[in-house]
Amino acid sequence: xxxxxxxxSLKERVEKLKEAGxxxxxxxxLVGDDPSSATYVKMxxxxxxxxxIVSKRIHLPATTTTEELLATxxxxxxDENVNGILLQHPVPEHVDERKAFDTISIEKDxxxxxxxxxxxxxxxxxxxxxxTPAAILTIIKEYGIxxxxxxxxxxxxxxxxGKPVSALLLNENATVTTCHSYTxxxxxxxxxxxxxxxxxxxxxxxxxxxxxxxxxILDAGYNPGNIGDVEYDSCFEKASAITPVPGGVGPxxxxxxxxxxxxxxxxxxxxxxxxxxxxxx
Amino acid sequence: xxxxxxxxSLKERVEKLKEAGxxxxxxxxLVGDDPSSATYVKMxxxxxxxxxIVSKRIHLPATTTTEELLATxxxxxxDENVNGILLQHPVPEHVDERKAFDTISIEKDxxxxxxxxxxxxxxxxxxxxxxTPAAILTIIKEYGIxxxxxxxxxxxxxxxxGKPVSALLLNENATVTTCHSYTxxxxxxxxxxxxxxxxxxxxxxxxxxxxxxxxxILDAGYNPGNIGDVEYDSCFEKASAITPVPGGVGPxxxxxxxxxxxxxxxxxxxxxxxxxxxxxx
Numbered sequence: 001x002x003x004x005x006x007x008x009s010l011k012e013r014v015e016k017l018k019e020a021g022x023x024x025x026x027x028x029x030l031v032g033d034d035p036s037s038a039t040y041v042k043m044x045x046x047x048x049x050x051x052x053i054v055s056k057r058i059h060l061p062a063t064t065t066t067e068e069l070l071a072t073x074x075x076x077x078x079d080e081n082v083n084g085i086l087l088q089h090p091v092p093e094h095v096d097e098r099k100a101f102d103t104i105s106i107e108k109d110x111x112x113x114x115x116x117x118x119x120x121x122x123x124x125x126x127x128x129x130x131x132t133p134a135a136i137l138t139i140i141k142e143y144g145i146x147x148x149x150x151x152x153x154x155x156x157x158x159x160x161x162g163k164p165v166s167a168l169l170l171n172e173n174a175t176v177t178t179c180h181s182y183t184x185x186x187x188x189x190x191x192x193x194x195x196x197x198x199x200x201x202x203x204x205x206x207x208x209x210x211x212x213x214x215x216x217i218l219d220a221g222y223n224p225g226n227i228g229d230v231e232y233d234s235c236f237e238k239a240s241a242i243t244p245v246p247g248g249v250g251p252x253x254x255x256x257x258x259x260x261x262x263x264x265x266x267x268x269x270x271x272x273x274x275x276x277x278x279x280x281x
Numbered sequence: 282x283x284x285x286x287x288x289x290s291l292k293e294r295v296e297k298l299k300e301a302g303x304x305x306x307x308x309x310x311l312v313g314d315d316p317s318s319a320t321y322v323k324m325x326x327x328x329x330x331x332x333x334i335v336s337k338r339i340h341l342p343a344t345t346t347t348e349e350l351l352a353t354x355x356x357x358x359x360d361e362n363v364n365g366i367l368l369q370h371p372v373p374e375h376v377d378e379r380k381a382f383d384t385i386s387i388e389k390d391x392x393x394x395x396x397x398x399x400x401x402x403x404x405x406x407x408x409x410x411x412x413t414p415a416a417i418l419t420i421i422k423e424y425g426i427x428x429x430x431x432x433x434x435x436x437x438x439x440x441x442x443g444k445p446v447s448a449l450l451l452n453e454n455a456t457v458t459t460c461h462s463y464t465x466x467x468x469x470x471x472x473x474x475x476x477x478x479x480x481x482x483x484x485x486x487x488x489x490x491x492x493x494x495x496x497x498i499l500d501a502g503y504n505p506g507n508i509g510d511v512e513y514d515s516c517f518e519k520a521s522a523i524t525p526v527p528g529g530v531g532p533x534x535x536x537x538x539x540x541x542x543x544x545x546x547x548x549x550x551x552x553x554x555x556x557x558x559x560x561x562x
Contacts, residue, residue: 119400
């Protein structure tokens with residue numbers, strides 16, 4: 001529902017951009033032949049095209065070196081027809097993924113993977129937060145769930161999920177506890193949460209008897225077999241609101257990627273317009 | 282004690298750098314005439330000189346514009362004799378402080394104030410974390426205080442203190458709760474902490490009856506009259522370890538700034554040496 005609402009709101013914006021001579025374009029880079037990665041990239045590309053966003057799909061062989069990948073990214077950074085760049089994670093092990101991510105220019109980092117973008121997001125003025133955290137915050141806002149002063153417990157601390165969602169919730173004035181594999185007494189900590197974010201990558205990990213009556217549970221897990229990180233049935237009994245898997249956070253994540261691409265195209269158009277004003281003065 | 286140990290370890294490194302023809306240099310920028318800022322900058326400059334680090338002190342008038350400040354920073358970025366740049370906070374209100382911080386090149390951000398550096402630190406591969414958080418982690422390590430699996434509660438969420446110290450503790454495998462002015466039942470949360478970091482800027486704010494018996498308390502507060510954020514006497518009774526104010530975290534913070542400047546000079550020397558090897562091949 002939230003995903004469709006976001007996508008619908010983008011249609012008109014894409015039309016307006018096209019009228020102004022700009023067709024938003026997302027470049028996706030897939031390195032190697034991992035079948036799930038190929039599926040994800042395809043889904044994202046198709047979602048673009050459905051909205052009238054150009055999907056520029058780059059598929060590099062598994063033997064691609066870090067230098068070759070950086071060269072491809074740099075080319076896309078310099079291509080003024082490209083508004084967003086998505087490098088599908090994971091890349092083959094011999095490639096320096098962090099260096100590749102950090103080569104994406106901040107203006108085109110619509111997937112929110114650069115450390116610069118992460119820093120900006122965490123300090124409160126980021127433009128494109130990582131898409132899954134952005135999706136979680138969008139769901140929370142769309143359902144009018146109060147965050148300020150609430151205790152949010154995030155289980156997981158990955159660079160594109162646990163850490164940035166903790167940062168976003170903190171910036172919304174939640175008290176935030178970030179947990180992970182070294183956390184002691186995890187159930188006791190989760191039990192304190194008004195808002196639980198599961199981002200741990202373990203199927204059915206969060207149990208109903210860990211969560212507080214009336215808590216809000218957001219499941220960002222997506223494990224093989226379409227299984228979330230939350231044991232849905234037992235948690236559903238306790239929660240005042242809960243996202244399912246599949247559905248839930250996943251589709252909104254893709255909608256965020258599309259939204260950021262459109263945002264980026266609009267920003268480009270606006271800065272072009274401002275440059276023209278300066279030149280004509 | 283920790284501060285002196287760090288400083289002593291730097292003396293030999295500074296000597297070696299000088300023998301190799303590099304004298305480490307920290308540039309400090311003070312904008313305007315705030316007396317405490319002037320005192321802080323002077324203290325830092327004097328600490329440099331005591332160790333044989335060049336202190337390049339730039340004092341700009343309170344009327345300096347953002348553009349003028351950015352130009353000064355860019356000049357220092359390009360000056361190969363400068364290894365670190367410190368912009369004293371706060372700058373006058375009409376100046377865009379965030380833009381100024383983010384103009385400092387990542388290689389010279391020895392005070393750890395850029396959003397890029399923050400992102401790198403939080404994602405686990407930062408070179409120069411913000412100095413007070415770095416000091417807190419150094420104290421913890423010097424005293425052999427276990428962090429992994431411990432519950433750390435950070436009270437405060439400023440960009441150069443609460444947020445980065447939360448990130449550093451998380452990367453050391455603590456479970457981290459970040460609290461702030463909107464936190465409900467703060468004493469109950471602090472009571473769960475094995476490690477308490479006070480970074481809130483309110484004199485004597487954390488009380489003895491808030492803290493758990495045996496907890497470790499790090500007071501990063503520094504309020505007018507040399508008063509910390511922790512009510513020392515009552516917390517001392519409960520804590521297994523506690524830092525005083527004055528003393529404690531403050532002097533180690535300055536030692537971190539010096540260490541980062543020396544680190545930066547060594548990195549410059551090393552990359553010069555590597556370039557020479559490449560050129561001679």
